[in-house]
Amino acid sequence: MSLDILTVNNLDGGYEVFIGNRRVFVHAVDDVSLTLHDNEVLGVAGESGCGKSTLAKMVYGGIIPPLVVRSGSISLVTRGGEVLEMNKLDIDTIRRKIWWIEISYIPQNSMNVLNPLKRIKDQFIGVFKYHNIEMDKNEIIKYLKDTLTTLSLPPEVINAYPHQLSGGMRQRVVIALSLLFNPRIVLADEPTTAVDVVTQRVILSLLKEWRENNKSSFILISHDMSVHAYMDNRIAIMYAGNIVELGNTFDVFREPLHPYTKALIESLIRKGDKSIRKGLAGQPPDLINPPPGCRFHPRCPYAINICRAKEPPTTSLDKDRYVRCWLYANPR
Amino acid sequence: MIEDKNWLKIENVTKLYGYGLLGLKKFKALDNISLNIDLGKPRIAVIAGETGSGKTTLLRIIMGVVKPDIGKVLYKGYDIHKLKGSASKWYRKEVQPIFQDPYEAFNPLRRIDTYFYDTTRNICGIKNRNEAIYRIDEALRFVGLSLDRISGKYPHEFSGGELQRISIARALLTSPRILLADEPVSMLDATLRVGILNILKDLKEKLNMIIIYVTHDLSTAYYIGDDISIIYRGTLVEHGPISKVYQEPRHPYTNALLNSILEPDPSLREKYPAIKPSSLELKEFLIMGCRYANRCPRAKEICWHTLPPYVDVDGVSVRCWKYLDYKIDYSS
Numbered sequence: 279m280s281l282d283i284l285t286v287n288n289l290d291g292g293y294e295v296f297i298g299n300r301r302v303f304v305h306a307v308d309d310v311s312l313t314l315h316d317n318e319v320l321g322v323a324g325e326s327g328c329g330k331s332t333l334a335k336m337v338y339g340g341i342i343p344p345l346v347v348r349s350g351s352i353s354l355v356t357r358g359g360e361v362l363e364m365n366k367l368d369i370d371t372i373r374r375k376i377w378w379i380e381i382s383y384i385p386q387n388s389m390n391v392l393n394p395l396k397r398i399k400d401q402f403i404g405v406f407k408y409h410n411i412e413m414d415k416n417e418i419i420k421y422l423k424d425t426l427t428t429l430s431l432p433p434e435v436i437n438a439y440p441h442q443l444s445g446g447m448r449q450r451v452v453i454a455l456s457l458l459f460n461p462r463i464v465l466a467d468e469p470t471t472a473v474d475v476v477t478q479r480v481i482l483s484l485l486k487e488w489r490e491n492n493k494s495s496f497i498l499i500s501h502d503m504s505v506h507a508y509m510d511n512r513i514a515i516m517y518a519g520n521i522v523e524l525g526n527t528f529d530v531f532r533e534p535l536h537p538y539t540k541a542l543i544e545s546l547i548r549k550g551d552k553s554i555r556k557g558l559a560g561q562p563p564d565l566i567n568p569p570p571g572c573r574f575h576p577r578c579p580y581a582i583n584i585c586r587a588k589e590p591p592t593t594s595l596d597k598d599r600y601v602r603c604w605l606y607a608n609p610r
Numbered sequence: 611m612i613e614d615k616n617w618l619k620i621e622n623v624t625k626l627y628g629y630g631l632l633g634l635k636k637f638k639a640l641d642n643i644s645l646n647i648d649l650g651k652p653r654i655a656v657i658a659g660e661t662g663s664g665k666t667t668l669l670r671i672i673m674g675v676v677k678p679d680i681g682k683v684l685y686k687g688y689d690i691h692k693l694k695g696s697a698s699k700w701y702r703k704e705v706q707p708i709f710q711d712p713y714e715a716f717n718p719l720r721r722i723d724t725y726f727y728d729t730t731r732n733i734c735g736i737k738n739r740n741e742a743i744y745r746i747d748e749a750l751r752f753v754g755l756s757l758d759r760i761s762g763k764y765p766h767e768f769s770g771g772e773l774q775r776i777s778i779a780r781a782l783l784t785s786p787r788i789l790l791a792d793e794p795v796s797m798l799d800a801t802l803r804v805g806i807l808n809i810l811k812d813l814k815e816k817l818n819m820i821i822i823y824v825t826h827d828l829s830t831a832y833y834i835g836d837d838i839s840i841i842y843r844g845t846l847v848e849h850g851p852i853s854k855v856y857q858e859p860r861h862p863y864t865n866a867l868l869n870s871i872l873e874p875d876p877s878l879r880e881k882y883p884a885i886k887p888s889s890l891e892l893k894e895f896l897i898m899g900c901r902y903a904n905r906c907p908r909a910k911e912i913c914w915h916t917l918p919p920y921v922d923v924d925g926v927s928v929r930c931w932k933y934l935d936y937k938i939d940y941s942s
């Protein structure tokens with residue numbers, strides 16, 4: 279039995295924003311339940327605007343307005359075996375005990391988070407200071423060079439300023455930074471979306487190697503199903519704030535159940551394929567005012583009457599495989 | 611010259627950029643690039659290479675907004691960097707660009723339709739409002755939209771995929787001969803890419819246009835392309851019909867680009883060959899010989915200090931010392 283190190287139960291939240299002077303709620307995460315096992319990669323897939331990044335922010339505990347969590351819980355089992363209810367902790371405790379050490383976060387578009395006025399080594403030293411870690415400067419530099427080599431970065435990078443590095447190189451630096459204290463969980467939000475295919479391959483294979491050596495777990499967010507096919511042990515498909523399907527990666531790719539999962543896989547242009555394809559028409563709904571029933575029904579080729587009227591239940595198929603679609607709901 | 615009337619000729623173009631503290635030292639962002647495009651043959655010519663290869667610089671030189679330090683670009687026999695007044699306006703109608711980031715292409719505070727009215731009035735010289743409306747609607751319909759759909763709206767009211775369609779429609783207003791498409795799908799969700807690429811294909815097939823498609827992703831290149839030029843750190847390393855290049859990549863770099871493509875199939879995971887990451891971009895630009903020597907699994911002494919000549923290998927022009935026993939291709 280694999281141990282669950284992170285459990286998300288019925289998490290619900292979004293953004294409270296104003297349109298003119300009308301207060302509205304962007305329901306970006308709607309009743310999400312997930313578990314993360316020890317030593318695994320759990321992927322979260324889905325198009326832009328489906329709530330993936332919002333889910334990541336909520337799990338990380340970096341909740342700042344207009345983001346609000348309305349209900350649900352997140353519990354984390356630390357390295358020391360302590361069980362923490364993340365949403366009951368104050369931000370100082372989260373910062374001190376969890377961030378970087380238990381959970382590291384690589385935010386979307388992170389290649390631009392480096393401070394332009396500081397050399398790479400000083401950015402890293404900043405993180406040591408933040409954690410009140412007493413270390414001799416030479417020791418830190420040696421440690422940094424080691425960390426940078428896990429991402430195959432040349433050691434001279436530590437003396438560079440961010441603008442002297444290419445985007446792909448900066449992305450690797452940010453990732454190296456996130457791995458600095460060997461976190462147990464890495465939350466990676468689209469870590470390779472802004473880089474070219476070659477850099478993507480390099481980054482993903484280095485991350486894979488690091489994870490296998492450290493037996494850490496990843497929550498890997500990406501809109502690109504090929505990235506999930508390469509990296510994940512299990513994959514969750516998110517649409518309009520809901521997890522619509524979850525399962526072992528091999529099972530999901532062999533037999534995608536939800537029509538949305540099928541569409542995500544089929545819309546990809548494959549290597550060596552010139553046959554004309556059709557993408558997935560339309561786009562995810564506005565989460566201020568999502569469609570009734572199944573949120574995918576306006577784009578779904580299989581939609582029937584009930585899909586337009588009632589939200590589908592979650593149907594469990596096997597252990598660790600479920601789908602949220604009327605086509606698979608048990609008749610009752 | 612009569613024969614020049616039907617060509618876009620890029621002749622021995624070299625572009626130098628400064629580096630170092632004061633930018634006094636120079637590197638060759640493009641090194642002696644020559645390419646000829648027959649204006650009589652509708653086609654999709656692909657320029658491929660990873661980030662930092664000089665692709666955008668080359669497109670900007672073709673657009674006329676960046677001047678080469680050596681060499682020239684001839685369009686129908688005219689040196690486009692010497693055009694003035696009405697001739698320069700004519701060239702701007704003939705060659706239209708679309709960019710990588712659809713959100714950056716439009717001012718967020720400006721209504722989308724005003725871009726269209728401006729282009730018809732100022733660049734196409736259409737003064738009659740009804741005629742302008744007709745032209746605009748026609749262009750938008752070609753990309754699956756309509757004037758009604760965009761009227762009165764601002765950029766944030768559209769998805770990335772829609773904005774990219776809107777960019778293409780605007781480019782079509784001037785009835786250009788050539789569309790320069792700089793990584794038009796790399797910022798889009800995988801589900802939206804096919805739709806845009808199908809439009810580029812339609813431009814070629816239905817409007818007989820020539821598209822120069824820039825990308826780092828050879829699977830999209832293969833999907834729509836006719837021929838391909840692979841560039842690495844400013845040098846052209848392989849050029850030929852895409853089917854040949856794809857089936858049997860000659861240059862080791864082309865091979866790396868192909869091997870970087872991830873596929874939506876988890877059973878292939880263990881089968882991807884290893885790829886060496888790039889080191890500092892500038893270091894590679896400054897290599898005297900083959901710029902890829904640093905990453906090439908088969909690099910020999912000569913690769914480091916002498917740039918190989920072009921060699922014709924079964925109808926594909928390639929620049930790699932491993933083909934030295936083939937005859938040298940003086941035509942390139």
Ligand SMILES: Nc1ncnc2c1ncn2[C@@H]1O[C@H](COP(=O)(O)OP(=O)(O)O)[C@@H](O)[C@H]1O
Nearest residue numbers: 293295304306325326327328329330331332565
């Ligand atoms: N700061 C914010 N304020 C208001 N709405 C937001 C904010 N950030 C994201 N959203 C909205 O929340 C929804 C989900 O966004 P996000 O979590 O970023 O999705 P994804 O990561 O899947 O692309 C979208 O409709 C987005 O427009």
Ligand SMILES: Nc1ncnc2c1ncn2[C@@H]1O[C@H](COP(=O)(O)OP(=O)(O)O)[C@@H](O)[C@H]1O
Nearest residue numbers: 627628639660661662663664665666667668891
């Ligand atoms: N205006 C400029 N000044 C100095 N260097 C530049 C300038 N524009 C681009 N470069 C450099 O030239 C190289 C090629 O850039 P670019 O043409 O944008 O490549 P690509 O589009 O293939 O990513 C990069 O190293 C880039 O940093």
Ligand SMILES: [Mg+2]
Nearest residue numbers: 330331332386
């Ligand atoms: Mg996101």
Ligand SMILES: [Mg+2]
Nearest residue numbers: 665666667792
């Ligand atoms: Mg570019």
